Amino acid sequence: MANLPTQPEGAQSADGVADDRAKQETIAVRELGFREIYDTYFGFIWRYAANRRVPPMALDDVVQEVFVVVHNRLPSYEGRSSLRTWLAGIAHNVVRGYVRKPGNRPAGDHLENEDQLRADGWSPAEALERKAALELLDRMLDKMTELQREVFILYEIDQLSGVEIAELLGVNENTLRTRLFAARKIFNAGVARARASQVWRDREHG
Numbered sequence: 001m002a003n004l005p006t007q008p009e010g011a012q013s014a015d016g017v018a019d020d021r022a023k024q025e026t027i028a029v030r031e032l033g034f035r036e037i038y039d040t041y042f043g044f045i046w047r048y049a050a051n052r053r054v055p056p057m058a059l060d061d062v063v064q065e066v067f068v069v070v071h072n073r074l075p076s077y078e079g080r081s082s083l084r085t086w087l088a089g090i091a092h093n094v095v096r097g098y099v100r101k102p103g104n105r106p107a108g109d110h111l112e113n114e115d116q117l118r119a120d121g122w123s124p125a126e127a128l129e130r131k132a133a134l135e136l137l138d139r140m141l142d143k144m145t146e147l148q149r150e151v152f153i154l155y156e157i158d159q160l161s162g163v164e165i166a167e168l169l170g171v172n173e174n175t176l177r178t179r180l181f182a183a184r185k186i187f188n189a190g191v192a193r194a195r196a197s198q199v200w201r202d203r204e205h206g
Contacts, residue, residue: 032083034071041087042067044158048091051157053138054098066094085164088154092168140190144183151176152183 032040042063049062069090077086141149150169154160166173 034074037070037074037083037087038067041084044084045087045091048088048158049095051153052095052099054095058098062095062098065098066091069094081167082164084160085168088158088160088164089168092150136190136194137187140187143186143190145179147171148179148183148186151179152187155180156184 045066046059046063049059049066050056054062066087070087073090077083081089141152144152147169151165154165154168155162160168162173162176166176169176171179
């Protein structure tokens, strides 16, 4: 019987390599420090919360709560996931807890309102156009299941990789791809209907 191949002497197993990478990631994050993490990832966390319909008046409090948790848990960070995935996981739990509290999410609350867009420097026409696009996105997100919606936002808006999303949500990549495909189908169908409606309105006013 042929001998089974053996690992060369001194070579590391896959688990050993993963452990080394985790240690290196942990050291890098610890050296980075909380202030640098805050400055680097504040925009990412803010957008994460805003894209999940946390109303503007509550955004600062929710983002602050995320970073309070980050500060408290930073000494226990083990580098098993990327820093961004780890931060997204904390933000996911904090935002979900906020949104699920009765009264925290006003009915019909949209991702951004016209006054906010005007304050950000958009012209009236641009603000109205962007507001309409955001309202369309909001309606499409409402048609998705919770998992479809989360996968869609994480991939298409937050720009996380498939590996990061699968790790964050605790699903395998096949499930992720299936949910993303379904979410894109809902979104694309909504966009197609909106464009068709706009064409008819333009013809009526033409």
